[in-house]
Amino acid sequence: MSNTKHTFLQIHQRDNVLVALDDLAKGTTIDFNGAQFNLQTDVPSKHKFTISALRTGEEIFMYGVLVGVAAQDIEQGSMITVDNVHHAADDFKLGERKTEWHKPDVTNFANRSFLGYHRADGSVGTANYWIVVPLVFCENRNVDVLKEALIGKLGFKKAKTYENEVDELISLYKNGKSVEEILNVELQQSSVVASNKVFENVDGIKFLNHDMGCGGTRMDSDALCGLIAGYITHPNVGGATILSLGCQHAQVSILENEIKKRDPNFNKPLVVLEQQKIGTESRLLQMALKQTFAGLIDINRNERRPAPISKLCIGLECGGSDGFSGISANPALGYLSDVLVALGGSVILAEFPELCGVEQEMSDRCVDENTALRFMQLMRDYNARAEADGSGFYANPSPGNIRDGLITDAIKSAGAAKKGGTSPVTDVLDYPEKVTKTGLNLLCTPGSDVESTTAEVASGANIVLFTTGLGTPTGNPVTPVIKLSTNTSLYNRMPDIIDINCGTIIEGQETIQQAGERILNYVIDVASGVVQPKSVLLGQDDFIPWKRGVSL
Incomplete structure (x- = not known):
């Protein structure tokens, strides 16, 4: 059996695993870089498989960084799993400043504004x-x-309430309907209350x-x-x-x-x-x-009243992530982040457990050594506290993450960091400090969705962009949380909580740049009060302060 379409992806030329973009059956012939090999196992969409055979202890790379080591010998063309791979990440140290970056073309947004409340x-x-x-x-x-x-x-x-549905259930009960009849009845949905x-x-x-x-x-x-x-x-x-x-x-x-x-x-x-x-x-x-x-x-x-979009402070968040997060929705947010930074705006990249494995890159991007040292110290201190409680960063992936292809924390982190784009890190903040500088800010928070979103808003995010591959209703009491799906299946399955589909990138319908610009146009409408995202319409007012050392 041979593959007749582009059903897999190598994210970085250094990577020694490929990402399945569709469900691939055992025996499928993979044609990669002029060589062919057959899959030794079924590989579900979003999961990864080896390009060559790996011996026990050999390193595994994705996004160009170390994400794990083989826990046993792994045949060429085999899916990597929590059984045959252990989490691993490169150590980090103070390095040279790498703050040069390619600013995106911002012509389409240079003169844009939104209607906001001036303080x-x-x-x-x-x-x-x-x-x-x-x-x-x-x-x-x-x-x-x-x-x-x-x-x-x-x-x-x-x-929207569900009071009418309860009235109907009460009526059925009083009229002597059985439990089976009640469970099988199609309830009339409540209408929207003006x-x-x-x-x-x-x-x-x-x-x-x-x-x-x-x-x-x-x-x-x-x-x-x-x-x-x-x-x-x-x-x-x-x-x-x-x-x-x-x-x-x-x-x-x-x-x-x-x-x-x-x-x-x-x-x-x-x-x-x-x-x-x-x-x-x-x-x-x-x-x-x-x-x-x-x-x-x-x-x-x-x-x-009108305000330039440089007055936007975007919180970047992901939750219920999957194996497509790092190649669709997160990079699209990364492009948007770079556009906003180039225009003088602010973005917040949080969830420090989900920067495990990319510490060297993030610290090298800090504008000065003191900022880099603070980031590295916060990362080390946080991981040490977590390990003291019996659960280091390695334990961050949830069962849902693992089921959909994020089998180590480093794999999850390397994809999550893509939300921050490529611009220099202008400041590093500890919870619950406030953003005072434009550009890319790193904020120490847990990876837990609601705690991290709660913290980003406290630091000044007046819009939050939240990517998800599995689906989550997370919102915030005061800041609109815009939900972006990493895949089209989720967007079609949960349209009541998802605002924007980034599965179009996986399907080749648009580029990361095109998706990023589409998202930014939507952000401007939300910031102006023209559009309300689903989390606002649902009244999803999640607020959970962080107890230090308890959450990953």
Whole structure:
């Protein structure tokens, strides 16, 4: 059996494995670089197979970097798996600066703008939200009470509910239908509920519950205050209501200091209420309602106005990755990142466990040695903490990643890093620091989707681009999260959560550059409020602060 179409790909000329672009059956003849060999095993789409036979201990390369070693002898034309390959990555050290890069042609975007909310600190928001945040988990119930009181009455209720479906199930039960009949019935889907907003220029009130603020380490409660300060000072946030119990580790004074770090001239409406000082729950909640309502009147005066796209700060994220992530959606984001950097904008590449194996490249791209040294130290410290907890970076790939071809952390990382493009690294930030420099910023976060997205937004991302090969509904309370599929099958299977299909690259319908420009045009529409991505329409308001050392 011979292959009659381009069904595999060598990503880098140094690579000694090929990526299957389609399901390949055992016995398929592979014609590569003038030589032919037969596959010894079935190779599902997205998985990799050897170009030549490998002996135990021999190194395996993808994307031009070390990604593993053979755990046993592997025949030519065999699929690599978690059984025959172990994770491996090159060590890294301080090297020469490699900051030269080929800037892309930005002619199509040089004079583009978006309609955003201009803030006093010079930043521009792609949305205008009020946030309600507890400083400690003890206040979560009070936050929930405020949410129940405000959302519906102010016209911010999620557009689609499933209440009609529940009514139908109740009716079936009361009419004596059996369990089997109920399970087999086709429920009538609820219609979209029209929203009558009281404040036209406010995109919503968001309630950021969490389980932190006390009882954990002081480092985590201090970081929580920094994270919340990042949301309060965020360009997509017009104002905030903060509920404090009073006795917790995460004190109001710490929060106020963190706000000043990020915006010394902070002047947004801010309501801070401490329950132990105020007294009864009723008094606390009535004060919160009145002062929040007054703040909404204030921020409703802000209207969208034109801003250059250099005011965009793009968070780059991937989750539910697959074997196509590093050759379709991630490189497309890399091209977009380079375009935005060339135009004076900012991008954030996070998820440090998913930079394992490309440390040398990323550190060499840092603009100066101090920046490179900080990146390397953060990587080493993070991996050491993870190993102390019994799980180093090598344990990062999830079962879904492995099932779809990402069998080692280095393979996953080499593809994930493609989101950062080729521009120099202008700054390295530790969680939850704020972006202050244009260009490519590296932010230390876990690889966990929601924790990393939560952190990128706190650092200033006013749009997040999120690639996925398996499908994930992840969103954020204040920043639009645009979901991009790495393959067309996913795009067709989960159209309710995916915004953009990058499977067109795999299928040869468009180039990485063409996809990147298509995505950027969509980003501009979202930033202007013309289009709402699926995560916003679904009300996918995921918010999880990071507990250091716990998550990969």
